Amino acid sequence: MDLMKLMMSDYKVEMINDGMQEFYVEFNGPKESLYQGGVWKIRVELPDAYPYKSPSIGFVNKIYHPNVDEMSGSVCLDVINQTWSPMFGKPSALLLFINGHFLLLYPNASDPLNGEAAALMMRDHTTYDQRVKEYCEKYAKPEDIGAKPEEKSSDEELSEDDYNSDDDQVAGKADP
Incomplete structure (x- = not known):
């Protein structure tokens, strides 16, 4: 039922296989952020112990972000686990994450998966902002989310x- 609420939201949800534990979610970059104008696709895997254990989340299309591994798209587990609570439940927790309020709006350079992005963000914010926008233009257009x-x-x-x-x-x- 909770997954159905996510599917009925403004996000595009695509199930993987026949189960309800793996799916893709497409969403737009948050307004008034460096990621605005980008279209992102993430893969969500819910563990058997969900909602008591956090989901595994990874970006399908390439993104320049200190908390996302540039090659695999994996999101830093510490970032997910720091904000995860079973009382959130599926729709509110996933919608919070997907909405990008804590990841895309508030990147955490002190706990990076992408050390280069974190270092650039801390020492040269203008160049970091420019690189994020370049990645959005190059990898986050609607036609890019399938690759x-x-x-x-x-x-x-x-x-x-x-x-x-x-x-x-x-x-x-x-x-x-």
Whole structure:
């Protein structure tokens, strides 16, 4: 019943397999945040001991955030567990997380999974903000949420490098 409330919310929920313990949720970046304009897809896995044990949550599309592993999309367990309480119940706890009020609006650089993002956030907030926005533009458009972060970034990096290096080499050889 609680999962049904989540499914009836403004978020797009897609079940994985036939069970009710694994699903994807799509949501928009919070308004007035660095992530505004981005569309995010997360994978949620509810453990057998749920709601007494926190869910496992990971981003499907690539995100630049100190509490999210850039390659796997895993969200720092400490961040989830610090705010987790079984009294929240499924819809309110998951909606709180998905809404991004504590993760996307309030990144915690003191407990990072992405050390580079945390360090940049602490020493050069302007560059950090710029990097977050670049990732939003590159990886968080509606058409991006179906691609795994590794696949998309590898393809783009490979194609950019191939085109740039080939063009430079051809141009260099063409001049006598």
